[in-house]
Structure formats: C-alpha cells, structure tokens
Amino acid sequence: xxxxxxxxxxxxxxxxxxxxxxxxxxxxxxxxxxxxxxxxxxxxxxxxxxxxxxxxxxxxxxxxxxxxxxxxxxxxxxxxxxxxxxxxxxxxxxxxxxxxxxxxxxxxxxxxxxxxxxxxxxxxxxxxxxxxxxxxxxxxxxxxxxxxxxxxxxxxxxxxxxxx
Numbered sequence: 001x002x003x004x005x006x007x008x009x010x011x012x013x014x015x016x017x018x019x020x021x022x023x024x025x026x027x028x029x030x031x032x033x034x035x036x037x038x039x040x041x042x043x044x045x046x047x048x049x050x051x052x053x054x055x056x057x058x059x060x061x062x063x064x065x066x067x068x069x070x071x072x073x074x075x076x077x078x079x080x081x082x083x084x085x086x087x088x089x090x091x092x093x094x095x096x097x098x099x100x101x102x103x104x105x106x107x108x109x110x111x112x113x114x115x116x117x118x119x120x121x122x123x124x125x126x127x128x129x130x131x132x133x134x135x136x137x138x139x140x141x142x143x144x145x146x147x148x149x150x151x152x153x154x155x156x157x158x159x160x161x162x163x164x
Contacts, residue, residue, distance in 0.1 A: 007154060013132050016154060017125065020134055024120055026083070026152055027075070027110025034077035041078015044106040048072040048084070058088040060123060062137055064145045075108055085109070085152045093140065093147035109148070116140050116147070123149075131155030 007013050016033060023029035031043050049055075055070030068088040075083045087109050091099055094113060101112040123135040132154040137146035 010129075013154065014127060017127050017132050017134075020152075021122060021125070024118070025110040025114070026085070026120065026134070026136075026150070027108040030075065030077065030082050034080075034082065039077050039080060041076070041080070043075065043077055043108050043111065045073035045075050045108050046106070048074055055088070056086070058149055059135065059151065060137065060149050062123075062146050062149055063088060063090055068149075069102070071102060071109065073108075083152055083154050085150055087148055087150045089138075089148040109150070113138075113148075118147070121146075 007016060016029075019029050019033060020026055023032075027043060034041070034043075049070060049072040055068075058068050069091045071087045071089070073085055073087075074081055075085065089102075089109075093116070094102070095115070098112050098115070101107045102109065105112075118138045118140055120136050120138055123137055125135070126133045134150075134152045136150050136152070138148040138150065139146050
C-alpha cells in the first residue's frame with residue numbers, strides 16, 4: 001500500500017473512496033483531488049513492472065483475451081505519489097498511439113486511453129486501517145466486455161512518515 005502526503009487522515013481516505021466511486025476515471029479524480037488541494041503538477045507514472053518478467057494472472061477473469069498486457073505503476077501529481085496501480089488490458093481494444101503511450105511513456109492509463117470515452121465500474125473496494133484498494137473494470141461505450149481490469153491502492157501517510 002502506498003502512503004501519500006496527499007491523504008493524511010482516514011476521513012480523507014474515505015472521501016477519496018467516495019470520489020473514486022463516482023468518477024469515470026481514477027486519473028481524472030486524482031487530478032481534480034490534487035487541484036482542489038492546491039497541488040500543481042503534471043500527472044505522470046513511474047513504471048514498476050519489469051520488462052520481460054512474467055505478468056501476474058489477471059485477478060477477475062473478466063478480460064476476453066487469453067494474454068492481456070500488464071502494467072504496474074506508481075502515479076504522481078508533480079512529485080507527490082498519489083497511488084499505485086496494476087492494469088491488465090486488452091491491447092487489441094486500443095489504437096496504435098494508445099499502445100505506444102502505455103508501452104513507452106510515463107502517461108497515466110486514464111489519460112492514454114481517454115479517447116475511448118470509457119466507463120469505470122467498481123468490482124470491489126476495501127477501506128480499512130491499511131488503506132484503500134479498488135478493483136475496477138473499464139468498459140468502452142457499447143461494449144459488454146471490459147478492455148481493462150485495474151487494482152488501485154491508496155494509503156494514508158502517518159505523521160512524520162517518509163512518502164514513497
């Protein structure tokens with residue numbers, strides 16, 4: 001679970017949970033969350049997955065492809081870490097520019113695929129003393145099968161804690 005300076009109390013974490021449940025994109029919600037708190041900076045990611053390493057199995061079994069792509073990241077607003085996420089996605093649902101953005105840049109998933117005008121549907125959420133975890137599926141308009149499954153993790157920074 002990533003601890004962030006962005007979220008310092010359980011009440012703030014619960015408020016973020018509510019915002020994420022109502023937003024179409026976690027990236028968009030986090031960008032708004034940062035702006036509302038006076039944090040300036042570009043939303044970007046640090047890749048945590050290792051090229052060539054085997055991907056963990058997609059946790060829900062919802063994706064239609066036999067071998068979804070995998071991307072594990074830590075997301076930042078400027079220099080402040082705001083979340084960690086794992087994405088399993090059907091690359092065939094994306095145009096070539098989206099595929100390149102996800103494979104070769106620090107662009108957040110929600111920004112890279114925004115042109116799909118997707119909807120985020122929550123599969124499960126867990127909010128406890130350790131933090132918040134959302135499992136969600138992303139759907140393109142008019143499609144019954146998701147093109148992405150994501151596990152997102154958020155946590156509170158304890159007083160004096162060094163934030164990753």
